[in-house]
Each structure stands twice: as C-alpha cells, then as structure tokens.
Amino acid sequence: MKSKSLIIVLIVTLFNLLAEYSLRGFSNISAMPLLPLLLFINYFAYFIIIEDFIGRFKFKDIHVFIAALFFGIIWQLVGPSVVYLPPTIFGINWMSLIFVNIVWWCSIQTVLPFYIANRISTRKKYEPLLSKSGLIISFVVFVLATFIFRLAASFPPLTIIQIILMLIFTIASGLWLKKIIKQPRDTPKFQKSWFLDIIAILFIIYLIYSTFHFTETSLVHVTILNLSALNASVKVTFVVFLLMLIYRQVFKKPISV
Secondary structure, three states, X not given: OHHHHHHHHHHHHHHHHHHHHHHHOOOHHHHOOOHHHHHHHHHHHHHHHHHHHHHHXXXXXXXXXHHHHHHHHHHHHHOOOXXXXXXXXXXXXXXXXXXHHHHHHHHHHHHHHHHHHHHHOOOOOOOOOOOHHHXXXXXXXXXXXXXXXXXXXXXXXXXXXXXXXXXXXXXHHHHHHHHHHOOOOOOOOOOOOHHHHHHHHHHHHHHHHHHHHOOOOEEEOOEEEOHHHHHHHHHHHHHHHHHHHHHHHHOOOOOOO
C-alpha cells in the first residue's frame, strides 16, 4: 500500500514543478538545467513528510494546512524569499508573508495538489510512510535543499530582527502542529467533488498554458521568473484560493487530501 503513497507524493511534486515553470517558462529548463533536480528534491522531501503525517496521524485538510504553514515558514527562514523585500515593517513584508504562506504554499501548493493526486491515485490505507529516521532524513534534505537556494541566489543574510521574528513564527507554528498531532481522529474518507475537479482541471490547463506562453525570463525579486507570468499567477491563484475557501467555509465541506 505504501506504493500508493509514493505515487501520491510523486504526483504532488510534479504538480509543483509545473507550477514553478508556469512562472519561469519552459525555456528556463535549458537555461538552468540543474534547477529542476534541486526543485524536485526540495519538494519531494517536503511532500513525503506531509504524506507520512496524513497516514500516521490521519490528517485532514486543515491539519495539512497547519503542517504546511510550519514548513513554509522554515523555507522562508532558511531560503531566499520575497517576504524580506520592501515594503517592510521590522524587516518583514507582511503582505507577502500572508499571501505566500496562506494562498500559495498551504492552499495552492499543498492542499489542492493532494486532492488532485488522490483523484488520480486514491490512498487506500492510512499508515506511516516513513520510519522516524526516515522523517529526520527527509527533513534534513528539505532544509539543505532550501539552503542551497539561498546560496544560489546570493541572498543577503537576515538581520537580527528578521531572524527573531521568523523564529517566533516557526516556534508558534511548530507548537500548533505538535498540538494537532496529539489529537485523536477518525480515519478520513476521500470524497470526490465535481466543484474541485473543475477548479483543478482549469487550473492545470492554465499552468500548462503559462509554462509555454511566458518564455522570456529575467531576475524578478530573488529568482529568475517571467514578470508577466508572475503577475498573472498572483491573480489566478488568488481566485483559486477564494473558490477553495468558499467550498471549505461556505459549503462546509472539507477538501479531501
């Protein structure tokens, strides 16, 4: 049954690679040939931990969201991020911090692709995917791969106030994650949704279109992107996030992960 979980991790990882290149353009693969491998390692290490948590602790969408928040903040603490670019207050761009974590990392990059992956290869059994040492190794790989991004981007060192604030966010989200891990819960049942299916299909079509339509790239913020693709992505992903929020909060239906 663990092969099913590995397929899910692979699908979620490939979805995020597609999302990455929807911002960079397909031509960026030849321009930066080692980047796809580093992105794959970074995402795969992260998602295999999330998949283990889902099986080990029977996580539902809200729990996956909280776990994603913890790992997203760690990424920003260790790697280069727009959350440190102006305009800032106490060294943090608070609008970017909220958008990148809540809209992109937690919702679009984690919860939604786990739904999509299960529509393609539904998880049959909830069980731990990794040993405890496997979890530690995956976490170390995730952090090291993230740190390589910082080195590659020649990102300036964080200030003391930035480090303190991000450490506070990391500890707070970590304690929140620890709290939900200890809570007993029933085994989730995957629920298909035509509403989410339509959102997922249209969004994937957009990502493919953006990947091959926006090809000219330049240094944007902290990495090589297409500025037009970035501006379009902010709008599209925010709409997708709102639709997910409506489904989750207005119709009171969890997003199966």
